[in-house]
Amino acid sequence: MGKITVEALKDVNLDIGAGDFVSVAGPSGSGKTTMMNIIGLIDTPTAGTVLINGREAASLNRRELARMRREYIGFVFQSFNLLPVLTVFENVELPLTIGRKRGGRKENRERVEYLLEEVGLADRRSHKPAELSGGQQQRVAIARALVTRPRIVIADEPTANLDSANGERVLELMQTINREEETTFIFSTHDPDIWKLANHVVFLRDGLIEKEQRR
Ligand SMILES: Nc1ncnc2c1ncn2[C@@H]1O[C@H](COP(=O)(O)OP(=O)(O)OP(=O)(O)O)[C@@H](O)[C@H]1O
Numbered sequence: 639m640g641k642i643t644v645e646a647l648k649d650v651n652l653d654i655g656a657g658d659f660v661s662v663a664g665p666s667g668s669g670k671t672t673m674m675n676i677i678g679l680i681d682t683p684t685a686g687t688v689l690i691n692g693r694e695a696a697s698l699n700r701r702e703l704a705r706m707r708r709e710y711i712g713f714v715f716q717s718f719n720l721l722p723v724l725t726v727f728e729n730v731e732l733p734l735t736i737g738r739k740r741g742g743r744k745e746n747r748e749r750v751e752y753l754l755e756e757v758g759l760a761d762r763r764s765h766k767p768a769e770l771s772g773g774q775q776q777r778v779a780i781a782r783a784l785v786t787r788p789r790i791v792i793a794d795e796p797t798a799n800l801d802s803a804n805g806e807r808v809l810e811l812m813q814t815i816n817r818e819e820e821t822t823f824i825f826s827t828h829d830p831d832i833w834k835l836a837n838h839v840v841f842l843r844d845g846l847i848e849k850e851q852r853r
């Protein structure tokens with residue numbers, strides 16, 4: 639930030655196992671988004687290394703990075719980042735149409751429909767993001783992150799804009815997919831009721847890992 643250096647993360651040493659359900663907890667400004675962006679290969683750290691599946695992120699070229707992000711990682715942004723000109727259905731379907739196709743068209747549609755049903759937005763499939771509430775947009779972003787069956791899903795405050803009923807529904811969906819598809823979940827939250835559900839909780843404060851709990 640100009641002449642001021644902000645150390646958003648310091649001495650972070652973190653090991654996340656395949657199939658873990660990890661919560662990153664910490665107050666505003668503690669470094670949660672920065673950490674998620676680094677794990678999700680969206681940002682690169684000024685020092686240190688990120689290893690995914692044994693491969694060092696810094697050794698990947700741009701194409702390999704893009705491919706890793708597209709095929710291996712699902713990301714739910716704190717600010718959703720939906721495409722305004724596409725409908726709800728098209729937003730969720732998009733990762734399937736730009737990536738390498740895993741299934742046929744029918745399979746892809748069924749996956750989109752299943753996820754829209756699960757996040758409670760089947761009846762909004764033809765709407766544009768601007769016609770939805772913040773919580774509904776968040777649920778579209780969650781469905782989009784899950785559609786390719788990524789090995790790792792990174793969700794930055796996925797329940798922050800949801801009431802408790804919809805928050806629970808989203809968490810149940812993440813837990814089901816964690817169990818059935820053995821997807822690794824890493825999500826940040828301020829909410830103690832939510833981090834209690836994780837089997838690995840990382841507490842951040844001022845960019846440092848304050849403590850870790852594993853169950
Ligand atoms: N682009 C940037 N330039 C300078 N400082 C930044 C930048 N992005 C974030 N920071 C700073 O880094 C620190 C960590 O920010 P980060 O967004 O990771 O926090 P957070 O835990 O996600 O907060 P919140 O709960 O409010 O989303 C903060 O002090 C923030 O001001």
Ligand SMILES: [Mg+2]
Nearest residue numbers: 670671716794
């Ligand atoms: Mg944040």
